[in-house]
Amino acid sequence: xxxxxxxxxxxxxxxxxxxxxxxxxxxGKSVFFNNLTGMYVDVSNFPGTTLDITHGILGKDAIIxxxxxxGVSSFNQEEIVARDVILGADIVINVVDxxxxxxxxxxTQQIIDMGVPVIVALNMLDEAEKQxxxxxxxxxxxxxxxxxxxxxxxEKKGLDELKQNLYKARVGITDLELKQKLIKQLERxxxxxxxxxxxxxDPHVAAxxxxxxxxxREEIYLARRGxxxxxxxxxxxxxxxxxxxxxxxxxxxINPITGVPILAGVMYLMYQLVAVFIAQTVVGFTEETVxxxxxxxxxxxxxxxxxxxxxxxxxxxxGEFGVLTMTVIYILGLLLPLVLGFYSFLSAMEDSGYLxxxxxxxDRVLGFIGLNGRAVIPFILGFGCVxxxxxxxxxxxxxxxxxxxxxxxxxxxxxxxxxxxxVALLAGLGVKVAIAYVAIMFTVLVIIGTILNKILPGQSxxxxxxxxxxxxxxxxxxxxxxxxxxxxxxxEATPLFAxxxxxxxxxxxSGLLDIxxxxxxxxxxxxxxxxxxxxxxxxxxxxxxxxxxxxxxxLTLTPVQTLVALVTISLFVPCIASGLIIIKEQGKKHAAxxxxxxxxxxxxFGGLLAQILG
Amino acid sequence: MTLDKGKKGMTVKILHIPxxxxxxxxxxxxxxEGAVIKCEEVVxxxxxxxxxxxxxxxxxRSLARQIKVEQISA
Numbered sequence: 001x002x003x004x005x006x007x008x009x010x011x012x013x014x015x016x017x018x019x020x021x022x023x024x025x026x027x028g029k030s031v032f033f034n035n036l037t038g039m040y041v042d043v044s045n046f047p048g049t050t051l052d053i054t055h056g057i058l059g060k061d062a063i064i065x066x067x068x069x070x071g072v073s074s075f076n077q078e079e080i081v082a083r084d085v086i087l088g089a090d091i092v093i094n095v096v097d098x099x100x101x102x103x104x105x106x107x108t109q110q111i112i113d114m115g116v117p118v119i120v121a122l123n124m125l126d127e128a129e130k131q132x133x134x135x136x137x138x139x140x141x142x143x144x145x146x147x148x149x150x151x152x153x154x155e156k157k158g159l160d161e162l163k164q165n166l167y168k169a170r171v172g173i174t175d176l177e178l179k180q181k182l183i184k185q186l187e188r189x190x191x192x193x194x195x196x197x198x199x200x201x202d203p204h205v206a207a208x209x210x211x212x213x214x215x216x217r218e219e220i221y222l223a224r225r226g227x228x229x230x231x232x233x234x235x236x237x238x239x240x241x242x243x244x245x246x247x248x249x250x251x252x253x254i255n256p257i258t259g260v261p262i263l264a265g266v267m268y269l270m271y272q273l274v275a276v277f278i279a280q281t282v283v284g285f286t287e288e289t290v291x292x293x294x295x296x297x298x299x300x301x302x303x304x305x306x307x308x309x310x311x312x313x314x315x316x317x318x319g320e321f322g323v324l325t326m327t328v329i330y331i332l333g334l335l336l337p338l339v340l341g342f343y344s345f346l347s348a349m350e351d352s353g354y355l356x357x358x359x360x361x362x363d364r365v366l367g368f369i370g371l372n373g374r375a376v377i378p379f380i381l382g383f384g385c386v387x388x389x390x391x392x393x394x395x396x397x398x399x400x401x402x403x404x405x406x407x408x409x410x411x412x413x414x415x416x417x418x419x420x421x422x423v424a425l426l427a428g429l430g431v432k433v434a435i436a437y438v439a440i441m442f443t444v445l446v447i448i449g450t451i452l453n454k455i456l457p458g459q460s461x462x463x464x465x466x467x468x469x470x471x472x473x474x475x476x477x478x479x480x481x482x483x484x485x486x487x488x489x490x491x492e493a494t495p496l497f498a499x500x501x502x503x504x505x506x507x508x509x510s511g512l513l514d515i516x517x518x519x520x521x522x523x524x525x526x527x528x529x530x531x532x533x534x535x536x537x538x539x540x541x542x543x544x545x546x547x548x549x550x551x552x553x554x555l556t557l558t559p560v561q562t563l564v565a566l567v568t569i570s571l572f573v574p575c576i577a578s579g580l581i582i583i584k585e586q587g588k589k590h591a592a593x594x595x596x597x598x599x600x601x602x603x604x605f606g607g608l609l610a611q612i613l614g
Numbered sequence: 615m616t617l618d619k620g621k622k623g624m625t626v627k628i629l630h631i632p633x634x635x636x637x638x639x640x641x642x643x644x645x646x647e648g649a650v651i652k653c654e655e656v657v658x659x660x661x662x663x664x665x666x667x668x669x670x671x672x673x674x675r676s677l678a679r680q681i682k683v684e685q686i687s688a
Contacts, residue, residue, distance in 0.1 A: 070642040075635075102644045103669050131668060218634060221641050229644070238667065251655050254663060254672070360672035364660040372674055373661065463661055463674030464640060 012055065012062040019061050019166065020085050022111060023095035024104050025068030026353070026468040028123050031153040032095055033065045036163065053085060058163075064089075070466075071107055072114070073217075074202055077394045083202070086111060087193045091169045093162070095121045095153075098128035098135055099469065101236060105144075105228045112144065112172035113182075113224070115192030119169035120148040121162055126155075127469070132239040140235045145173035154474070175227055178220060185214075196220075246470040253357040254467075263358060270345050275423045278341040283334055283424065291333035299324050316505040320554070323505070327498045330550050331490065338420030340486050346384040346416075347481040351473035355380060356465050363463045369449025370456070372397070372463040375405050382413035385489070387578040389413070390585060397461025403590070404452045406582060410574040411598045412445040417493065417546035422566055425552060429559050440567050444605055492577060493544065500543035504536060527607040528568060529614050530561055537569060544575040560613045568606030573599050615685065618678035620653040620662055623688065627651075630682040643671050650686060 012018065021036075023029045037056025054065040066085045067078035074080050086092060092111050096104035111118055122137060141148040147168050151158030174182070178196075185195035189209050197205040199214040200221075206213040252258035300309070300318045307314040317324045349355060355377050363373030375396055382389035386409050393405045414422060426434045453460075507513040513536065517524075520535040528534070533555055541548025548569040557565060573595055574582065583591040620626055627650050631637045637647075644666045645651060654670060655663035661672040673681070 070639075073638075075639060099668050102667055103642065106642045106644075133668070217638055221638055222646065225641050225644070225646055250670075251663070254655055254657060254661075256657065256660070356672070360661050360663065361657065363672070363674050364657070367676075373672070462636070462677030463672060464636070464677060465672045466643065467663065467670040467672055 013057075013060070015060070016057075017061040017090040018064055018088060019058065019091045019093060020064045020066060020089035021093050021095065022066050022082060022086055022107070023068060024070055024097065024100070024107060025466070027068065027095045027097040027104065028153045029065065029068060029095045032093065032121065032123075032151075032159070032162075033063065035153065035156065035159050037063050053081065061090075069107065070103065072110055073197065073200060074204055080204070083197065083205075086114065086116065087191070087197075087205075089116050091166065092116050092118045093121060093166070093169075094118055095123050098122050098125045099131055099133060101128075101133075101135065102228065102232050103466075105231065106224060108144065109172075109224050109228055110196075112146065113174045113178060113192075114196050115171055115174075115182075117169040117171050118144075118146045119162070119166060120144065120146055121151045121153075121158070122148050123151045123153050125150050126152045131244070134237040134239070136235045136237075140231070143173070143231050143234065146170055175223060178223065181216070250353075250357060250467065250470050253354060253470075254360045256361055259357070259361040263361070266349075266354070273345060274338065274341045274419070275427070278337050279420065279423045280427060282337045282341075286337050287329065287333035291329040295333075296325060296329065299328075312509050315509050316502060319505060319508070321501045321504045321508065323498050323501050327494070327501045330547075331494055331497055334424065334550070335417050335420055335493065335546065336486070336490065338423075339416050339489050340482060342384055342416035342419070343485045343489075344478055344482040346381065347478045347485070348473040349380070351471065351477060351481075353468040353470045356467050359465055360463070360467070367460075368453075369408075369446065370404050370453030370460050371401050371449070372461060374463060374465060375401060378405050378409060379413055382409045382415065383419065384416050385485070386410070386413060386415045386574055387581050390578055390581045393585065398458055400456050400458035401460050403456055403586065404449060406586060407452060407594050407597075408445055408449055410578065410582065410594055411448060411571055411601060412441055414441075414545070414570045415575075417489070417544070418549055418570065421546050421549035421553075422570065425549065425562060425566060429562060433559055433563055437563060437566060440563075440605075440609065441570060444567075444571065444601075448601065496543050496576060497547055500540050500547050503543075504539060507539070523603065527603065527610065528564055529610040530557070530565055531555055534565060537565070538572065541569055541572045545569060545572050546575075548572055560610075564606055564610045564613070567609055568602050571598065571602035571605055573602070615683060616679050617653075617662055617664075617673065617681040617683050618675050620656060620664075620678075620683065621688070622653055622656050624653045625650060625686040626653065626683040627686055628681060629684055632680050636677065640671075643669055645671070 021029050021033055033054065033056065036058050056063050064085055066082040069079045069082045072079060072083045072086060074083065094108050094111055096108060108120060122135065128135065137148050137150055147165055149158055149162045149165060151162060153159065181199060182192055182195050185199055186192055189195050189198065194205050198209065198211055199216050201213040201215060201217040203213045253262050303314065303318045303324060309318060316322065359373035359376045362376050366373055366375055378389040378392045381392055389409055390406055393402045396402050396405055426437060504513065507516065517532045517535045521532045524530045524532050524534045537548045537551030540551040549566065552565050552569065579595060582594060617626065628645065628647050630647060631640065649666060651664045651666045653662055654665045659675065661674050662678045663670060663672050
């Protein structure tokens with residue numbers, strides 16, 4: 001009995017074979033998964049987004065998806081997940097990208113060396129042909145010793161053939177020298193896959209068997225690389241081709257001279273879509289016309305028939321912070337359209353292959369705050385959802401980098417819902433205030449990042465990142481992803497918002513709200529120079545930062561006060577969901593320290609600003 | 615010379631990569647000691663973009679500084 005037995009983690013029928021989909025990132029694995037199972041998974045261009053194991057059913061058997069990895073070991077979380085799923089597999093469908101065969105076959109050969117039956121899906125053959133790459137599929141199959149099926153998954157080509165041949169998967173050819181080493185180790189551990197990983201120095205697998213990890217990783221890797229290169233020489237013919245337009249565009253995105261204007265252009269597009277079109281035009285309709293003019297009178301009237309508006313229940317349900325008024329109006333009228341807009345934009349960016357190029361461009365700059373370019377990915381994703389972004393900090397190379405990125409996400413990166421409300425509040429105040437807001441947030445990020453880089457122990461890692469081909473995002477994929485993410489958002493945010501509103505409502509009817517407001521007056525009125533009612537916004541902010549910002553809507557503030565309030569609430573503690581993720585990723589002690597520091601820093605910087613401007 | 619001295623369009627042969635962990639990771643992209651790669655783009659003060667066949671990788675400058683290479687052609 002192995003502790004990593006998959007059946008303990010996922011619920012699959014008894015006697016079902018475990019068919020595992022494995023492959024490098026961005027090879028179209030998820031398209032296979034959707035097609036084989038008919039079930040939805042999150043398709044993404046970036047490693048880290050399919051970290052959860054997804055599985056579906058094909059006939060009597062289970063299909064299990066794995067995160068995209070370049071090899072099986074324990075260099076990062078994705079690899080550990082992929083490793084354990086592959087170790088438990090009955091059959092592996094290995095999806096390889098025909099354009100990057102040389103890279104992808106390293107994983108293929110490693111899985112073959114693990115002794116699992118494999119079938120290879122040679123995907124994106126159309127793209128390879130366009131790039132002048134010719135592949136002898138039959139010879140490839142002979143040399144690997146496993147069936148190889150040609151596919152163009154997005155056009156559904158070759159998928160039926162793959163399904164029909166699935167059970168012809170077999171154990172491929174392993175280099176003789178390695179085979180002999182494996183046999184010796186096999187006697188001790190009983191599984192060729194585990195034997196291989198122990199030889200390759202995987203500490204976790206070795207520990208499971210009470211063995212010391214082997215020191216032959218480099219030797220085995222080099223031999224495998226040699227074998228793959230040799231194989232490539234025989235099966236691939238590369239004819240000359242002109243650098244494609246996409247390749248050229250990809251280069252422009254990286255070089256700052258062209259890359260900075262491109263990034264500015266992308267940001268401007270996002271601003272136009274989210275802050276202008278959605279925040280003003282769409283929200284103007286959904287919030288003003290639909291919610292405030294139509295829904296609110298309707299619900300107030302309806303509930304008003306049952307309870308008096310001034311009664312306790314009336315106040316809780318349809319009052320200023322009413323569960324049926326404020327919650328519904330903010331969630332559906334304001335947040336929903338904005339979050340939809342944001343997620344569709346971010347999904348398109350994720351799928352296009354643009355993010356790793358931004359990472360390369362900003363590598364140097366992020367070096368100042370102890371991060372390498374890769375960290376730009378959690379930051380950009382953080383503008384969508386800080387909680388999800390916190391999970392992707394795992395792709396950073398060292399503990400120090402993960403701590404810095406997690407803290408900065410919690411402090412200085414506002415999420416889409418929060419930006420939505422901020423944009424709506426800033427909309428009336430002119431460009432100057434908006435620029436001031438962005439500049440202040442950026443300054444805080446740089447100051448705190450620099451300090452963390454100085455005080456946190458440990459080393460930062462170097463940038464080494466795969467630049468996937470630029471691809472036009474597929475509308476279907478972007479829509480699916482946006483819908484799923486928006487749905488998760490609504491499902492998570494609505495009850496929290498309702499609880500928050502209810503709590504404030506109860507504080508209000510019990511008179512506690514006034515007491516808290518007076519109690520916090522030195523902080524709100526004295527230090528931040530805001531009206532004492534702003535305390536309500538901060539109480540809401542403990543639940544979710546965007547609710548905090550939403551709580552500012554009803555206050556009458558001067559432009560300076562708005563700026564101070566927005567900076568404070570933007571820096572304010574992360575929402576409950578991201579707080580929980582931080583605990584999971586960083587442990588209770590560090591999470592508590594981060595949370596408390598963020599709270600103090602938010603009031604410190606907010607007050608500093610108020611004092612300077614005041 | 616070291617990889618960070620590479621110029622755009624230059625073809626170089628990798629002579630030495632110092633860190634075992636880096637060697638084990640970069641080997642998967644087809645880059646080993648002895649491999650011939652092309653410098654596709656050099657970001658001023660930033661990473662070097664190298665390619666081997668159709669595979670492109672961005673290598674941070676601090677890492678490139680540690681990788682010993684030999685120029686094959688300009």
